Amino acid sequence: MVVYVEYVLLENMLLDSMLLYLSIRAVREKPSQKALWCSAFLGAVFALLFPLFSLHDFWKFPFGFLLVLLCFPWKNCQNQYRKVFPSLAWFFALSFLFGGVLTALHSYFSFALTPIFTVVGFFILSIISLHFIRKIYEKRTISKYLYDCVIFAQERQKSVLGYLDSGNLASKGEVPVCFISPEVFYELFIEKRQGQVFDEMKIATVSGKKRVRLYKGEIQVEKVKKQVYFSLSPNMLSKEYKVLLNARIFE
Numbered sequence: 001m002v003v004y005v006e007y008v009l010l011e012n013m014l015l016d017s018m019l020l021y022l023s024i025r026a027v028r029e030k031p032s033q034k035a036l037w038c039s040a041f042l043g044a045v046f047a048l049l050f051p052l053f054s055l056h057d058f059w060k061f062p063f064g065f066l067l068v069l070l071c072f073p074w075k076n077c078q079n080q081y082r083k084v085f086p087s088l089a090w091f092f093a094l095s096f097l098f099g100g101v102l103t104a105l106h107s108y109f110s111f112a113l114t115p116i117f118t119v120v121g122f123f124i125l126s127i128i129s130l131h132f133i134r135k136i137y138e139k140r141t142i143s144k145y146l147y148d149c150v151i152f153a154q155e156r157q158k159s160v161l162g163y164l165d166s167g168n169l170a171s172k173g174e175v176p177v178c179f180i181s182p183e184v185f186y187e188l189f190i191e192k193r194q195g196q197v198f199d200e201m202k203i204a205t206v207s208g209k210k211r212v213r214l215y216k217g218e219i220q221v222e223k224v225k226k227q228v229y230f231s232l233s234p235n236m237l238s239k240e241y242k243v244l245l246n247a248r249i250f251e
Contacts, residue, residue: 012044153217
């Protein structure tokens, strides 16, 4: 079998570049393109020479650390060393994960692990991983603004999870407006709709201005209890929180 060195180098460069990019992005940093490709090239050379010198697998770990270190964005950044080891952990975790997935697909479907298949497979897995990394950080960001709440309305009360939305400045007079999910709205208001008193106001949405109904009640967020208006928000069907809190709820 004939092995072309330049093809092996190119393949490994592409694989290492994707892994290094993901491992740096996973710690919310952005590597420079030059540093990334230089580090990926060194990784490709190491992968080519590694089997020739019969080196112990142990040397993969310090060399992986060097690759991450070289493409890490150090310029004008303080305390970056705290992110190097998490980035290194992502690098090895993704390497084992991608290799395991491709090997499993190879065994299950019984086709050859050609360079094209490997690169395309890594590319698809990289896109999927990048999506999940973004979702993880989005969830972490949202969790900082989640509060346990108790809604009091129609002689009922319900414990829910609320999200403090800095963009929700809606108010009717001096009373803030909170938006609740359909299931909470139905449980607290719809079942006693007959003869129920409500107010109305106009709000601005992406599709333009619309008139919404407002129902008076109270909400307790931590130790703060306030009289507010509640309005239905169908957009919270798939959210983990059930109440969109007003930005002025703690004022």
